[in-house]
Amino acid sequence: MSMYVLMRILESAPGRYDKGLRVLTFGRLESAYDRLVSHVEQGQRVLDLGCGTGALALRSAARGARVKGIDVNSQMLEIARQKAEDAGLVDTVDFCEMGVAELDNEEADFYDVVMSGLCFSELTADELTYALEQAMRIVKPGGLLLLADEVVPGSFGKRLLKGLIRLPLAIVAYVWTQTTTHAVSDLPQKVEGVGFVLKSIRLTNLGSFMELVARKPVEDGE
């Protein structure tokens, strides 16, 4: 099999994931995640989509929330579980091997917060729509949707500049992880499209990284 070179690299990806990401983002991701999680309150039910090694899920659990983290990558989840154990959070956070396509098994109006970091950019177009629709269904009226992800910048100049900067990084990331990501376009419109009301949007990194907070409206408007 000629793909063996790439597989070899992939093989070691989950173990190196945390460190690799920190190096690639110069620690900026950490502060973005801290800001997002500041919306989570003690005792709330939280769902983390594509939780990976648990960056958002564990932060939320540390704030006293009851968290479920889902991901399709069992090796990532193993690391996440280990981290939960090390942090003494095993009782409040639960990691499940499950894709966003299985969100239809979740109860309606169940979560106070549905969150996701850097996962939407790995989804196919159909999955992204599906994930948002399901998020709208399973979050309680008045509950929050918290997203942090790579987005396509709004203006042409920034898009071009970003594209140039991104290319070498994308190649490194590709060699590293064997996957490419697609920066999400029109994320706010998509979030509003399924019925959420936007609360705040913060753009960083030349408009290519978005932190988004949205609320599911309570029955008769807000």
Next chain:
Amino acid sequence: MSFLGYALVSIVGTLLRLVPWSSQTGLLEIGRPDRDSPVLLTCNFRLTVERVRRALRGVDAYLLVANSRGINVWCAATGGLLTNHDVLSVLKTSGIEDRVDHRQVILPQLAATGVEGRVLERKSGWKVVWGPVYADDIPLFLDTQLKKGAGMRQVRFPWTERLEMAASWAFPISVVLALITAVFWRHALVSAICVVWVLALVLYMSFPLYGRWLGSGFRGGAVLLAVFAVLWVAAMLVLASYAFALGYAPWGEIGRWGVLTFAVLGVMLIDLMGSTPLYKSGLHEDRILKVVLDEGKCRGVGYCEDVCPRDCYEVNRAQHSAAMPRAHQCVQCGACIVQCPFDALQFQSPRGETITPETIRKFKLNLMGKRVER
């Protein structure tokens, strides 16, 4: 897509075969499908998608394109990049569930190393049928009530595919070589590239002459070495006599050609077996694994026979038993082990260690080291 477009996709896809090339995932309509039309699934390697569509001309069906990260079915499924999740995802999110009344999806047989029919059925209610290895056989497969003969189950290595393989090695090597020679050895650039293509073509076109003696172990290695030696000596003789015929034969120049052909042949031959669908990659000789059958657990249901790309199995449905009369052809893909519903199959290493179906389902081939548990 027009013929010209298809030809272009084919050529680019072949030359860059070793590089992933993604196409849009989701639901495609082939012809005019209705609520009872068959649902087929493939990977999102661009070349594959175009080939499947072409093979399906005249058929009314739905084609689901699952996210295999732009890699072909076999490599993606075996390497853990086309998984249960990816198939489940396209079934659930593409909208196909609203378009048909049945719940039966035809998957390419070569996906059986990484996608588990039973898990999908349990999680989604969709029943998996393992279709033919080659897209060209799909129309016949559909016409014959999904009966799949031995011919449709086996991988082949016909000259067309060997030609493609030759091109997909020669092209990237030429690119690298062109960059190197452009700097260090400019006047030899064109000749060097010609030599690469000729060597690749000779190597793959003459495959039937030596192919059947390849294999694992000492003999296989010796055959590989012999092929290498013959090709290298032949290349050197041709080049040297050409030089003498021109009456210009500086030893330094001939020496450089010797190193170049040696290196090029080395790169192409190091994983020759892995470049064919007929053998397992020769690069991990440490893992000569054997499939062992626990007759006590086997109920003769025949999933193994249905998914084995090398036709190793013979299942006796009347006596509810299976046997492996052609075990020597095994490429250690693991498909049979992954699919057996009774866990009657597992790998065994020469040292007697076993690798359970559970481990193989979890780690596939991408965690090569982990397959033999230490």
